[in-house]
Amino acid sequence: MSEPQSKPIICPVCGKKAKTGSAIDCARHMFGTGDKPHRKWVDEHVKEHGESFIDLLIEQATTPGNRSYVLLAECIEKAVKEAEGK
Amino acid sequence: MEKKVITLSVNGVEYELYINPKTLLVEAIRDHIGLTGTKRGCETVSCGACTVMIDDMAVKSCSVLAIQADGRKITTSEGLEKNGELAPIQKAFLDEGSYQCGFCTSGMLMSSEALLRENPTPTEEQIREGIEGNICRCTGYNSIVRAVAAVAKGKYAEVKS
Amino acid sequence: MIHDFTYLKPGTVKEALTMLADHADECKVICGGQSLLIVMRQGLVTVDYLIDLKGLDELNYIKCDDKEGLKLGATTTHRTIEKSDIIKKSYPILAAMEEKLASIQVRNWGTIGGNLAHADAAGDPAPVLISLDAKVKLGSAKGERVMTLEEFYTDLFETALGEGEIILEVQVPPMAPKSASAYQKFNLLENDQGIVAVAVTLAADNGVCKDARIVLGNAGVTPIRAKSAEKVLIGQKLTDQLFAEAGVAAAGDADPVSDIHSSAEFRKHLITVLTKRMAKQAWDQANKG
């Protein structure tokens, strides 16, 4: 697992700290929760990669590896940084 | 349709019933006479939960019209014990834990008892054949086979004084 | 739910035939009822009159002699046949077949006549009896007639029984010298009906197959005589090669359906295997005897 960050990532939707506080754990939390607000957030933030919540979910389940979670984790990190920048 | 009067001798007691001829023996026993030890678990003569003895012969009471058993001697699980004393097969079922939910037990007991009356010393294979018509979802059958075998070995034979 | 009916219980065969004639197209005959009551409960069969033959002791008999062969009264139970010493001795295949026919409870109450008349393509007795060249004696108020069991089956659950007609007796000719039968059904549970079944009766004469009757159960709408398989064997000194060829030929004679238990193709495969095995088994036994 990647090193827990000095500052844990908080879910941008519900404010929960997932497990280690890493972006990948936050991504898992978002997929796992999967309610409407989380879906909406994911849909908005992965749109630029031509993906949607549901497409990422299905890809995660039908292809070996972890691309969906990694991609979402990157989006989360980016969004968090942007929020901090503001 | 004309209702008929029939006489069933169940566990040594004579019952006079006035029934629709389509009444199944299991319905006569459970619903008309009120002996609910005999169960039903299917509609296809498959599960054996309704097994009773007609003249010492194991029969599925859902596969027989009550009127066909008119005048015959029927035994259900309630008829195995005598004055509070359990029959050997019942004692063996207790000792071996040959039942769990108990829903198949009455039928299983009647198949076992009929087998032992016909063949007091069955082989393991004959025991398995003897209860093949009874489904038990809980026990995996082996404890029932052990119980029948124990009775066959004379474990519960009455001590003659 | 069983529909209401009027119950009639004849005391004699004659009385039964009169009742049948009186209610010809609105009645049904019950004997052991092990199959009939199921379909009546499902509402597949509804009747106004139910004529109960179960208690007809007149038809409850097993007779056997060297000349006439075996005669089974129609109300004889499966269990009586299974346990009959004379059958075990003279027609062991019948007793063996009965041992694996459904459960003891069903065999205790169900009758041979009822089974044959129900005409379930997966029934056990018919293929074995046809391989033994059995006949059935039918009776109605008009009289009696005898036909081969092979001709008796016309379609799925259909027989040659005419209006007001019932099976009175099953007749099995004496086994030819140096002959033997073998029967096997393929099933998942030991006493289930066969997904397919094969009965083979072979007669040997100086190491040559003199006669062969091969019957397939549940391989079509009625029991099927695998005549091309028989042809492979008759007149030959039998070898494993020929048994295998007979198996392939039998599959060609079969016309099975696909259902949840097996595809038609797999049924044919099973017929190939079982025919090969049963032919060999019957042959080995015939040559021993």
Place this chain on the structure above:
Amino acid sequence: MNKYTVINPHEPFRVLNTHVHNIDGIAKVTGRATYTFDVKLPGMLYGKILRSPHPHAKIVNIDFSKAMEIPGVIGVVTGKDTLGVKQGIWRRYNDLCDEQVLPIEKVRYIGEPVAAVAAVTEEIAEKALDYIEVEYEELPATFEPLDAIKKDAPEIHEGFERNINVTRHIEWGEVEEAFEEADYIREDWFKCGGQHHMCMETRAAVASYTPEGKLTVWTSTQSAYYHQALLAGVLGLKEGNVRVLAPYVGGGFGGKFELDAAQFCASVLSMKLYKPVKIIFTREEDFIASKRRTPMFYYTRTGVKKDGTFCAREAKVFTNGGAYTGMGATALYLTGFFHSFPYRWKGYRYDGYRVYTNTLPSTSMRGFGAPQAMWCSEQQIEWIAADLGLDPIEMRRKNSHHEGYIVPGQATIASCGIDQCYDEIRKWIDGKGKLPANRAIGLSACGFMSGGIFNWFDSPYSFSSAVVTVNNDGTVELHVGAQDIGQGSNTTMAIICAEALGVKVEDVKVHSGDTDHCPADLGAWGSRQTLMTGNATKMAAESAKKQLLEFAYAGAGLNIVYDLDIKDGWVHAIARPERGEPFVDLVKRATRGKDGQRIVGRGYYTPHRKGMISPAYSYMLQGVEVEVDEETGKIKLIDSMTAHDCGQPINHLGLIGQLEGAFSMAAGYGYLEYMPFEDGKMMNPNLVDYKMIKATEMPPANIAEIDTYEPEGPYGAKEAGEGLTNPTAAAIGNAIFHRFGIQMKECPVRPEMIVNALKEKAEADKGKK
């Protein structure tokens, strides 16, 4: 015919693990035991349910006026007579409460209830169904999960995109890195079938609503408390005004703790008519419209080192959830968790997707997702051992859990006897010598939980409670909410109570299955009662004992360094067992001393800080000797051996029965219990065409009981009887593999599949040459 061995037995107890008859035994062997099936109340009506013939359709209109004209028909209800509450057993999550038992707007599977009739006889009620006219507007339907997730698939529940109902993700370790360490990686796709609970007693309920506003329901249930709470919720009643009684219960196996249509429709009819109403499912109804084991598609990829050290595993799973959630969300997590069992993985990742389809809902069934997980895992492990030329037992052994192991982020293993299980299975195999050519042995390892810790039901009560009351004559009343469904929990609790209190089992009367008189308990599922209710019972009995001993100490005049104890009804100083008094004398004194109040001990159990899954884990290894006909593919089980660690066994006869019974059900899953559907219709909803093990198919079941001590369980006890449903199908699969070298990826394995696989193998072998 069966061999039973005990490995490292503990100190003998007075009652525990001795040959105690089931306390319900006499009732059951004399025909006295009455079930919901047998309940008959004065003025009782009989209910029947009209069911949807369509897999997916809008209900446009229901006209039951003609049915009401039939003499003897008393009332009809439809969804419009209900509050329309969408209910589910995962009450904590609103989204997962998705089922109206009598739907108002649309039906989602063939067999779903649409109306219910009450009449004076069952026959009239059945006839009346033909006179209810339902106008449907048929909708496109989808039946398989891999179709239902497609973009153009029909939407089964509004707002569930691509019909994805629940997702679950489990991960630990750095999975990709762990795969990189592997020398060998193997990936396989599997298909696991459904299975029906096939309880001998079908779904059954008798409901009686009276003008006081109180509802009493007799029902065949695994948890009276759940049904009390669920019925209160859907009917708009206070829980306290709903009394659920469970008479003897004819089997459960995971299928009887959700709200079913017998309970709901009987209650709704009774509330409308103020008369008792009885509904018993026919066998066909039970097949098509209760629930089933969840069918699953499993992809699993496993990386190991050359020496057989396990590195990483990744699994992706799609399950056929059917029309509603039920317990499916739990099964989805547990299958992923137990897919890792009983091994240590440096990296493990699981993604599970439960997909709605227009078929019979799937849910929990004995094993709770683990039989599917093991079917895939344990076969793949066997194949990997063969691929690498390693001994499959030793490869398993070196990677297995051990006492003190922590499943990262999930569980702590406090007791684990699997190492000795390997020894016992090895002995059994070695004892057989050379097998005939048509036979082979397969084995499979497994572990299982002892009750779940997650409160998805949102119960405000402790998970288990017990009350022990000591009568003045020394007899004991034990009140528990645990449900005896045949597994023998009443007996197990009586044994624990008797052992803890120092009395005889015959002196303990167990009261269960009545929400008015018994404390709330989550009931019989997930192998929870022996540990959880067992702990509560032990605590209650010990509390009563402590109160009694206070009076004994006061009267004994002993030096306070001496301990007193009660055994076999004899109160004595431990150091001087001969000095003492009968239990009953102490009870009389203590009762007088309490101003005539009976001695009452209370106990409860709720798991705390026990990880994600369960407080304790059992371990087991299943071996099975199988004969397979090369030409027909027919499977015959010849012999079997179970090596089993359930901590300290409590109910000896019950344990044997559970292990043998689990084996038979699990073997059925492996090669018999096929549930085919066509266009959403189950093709074999009867006991002629649905095949199960019968006495003639059941092989001897040899057992080695490996005694360990589980610190969290009462007297060191943990799960027994559910877990063994998990490994057996894979053991049969492995035997087939060793017999022919073919790899069966779909269960149940049917003869046709074997013959086809052999043909393919022959062709492939030809190709190689």
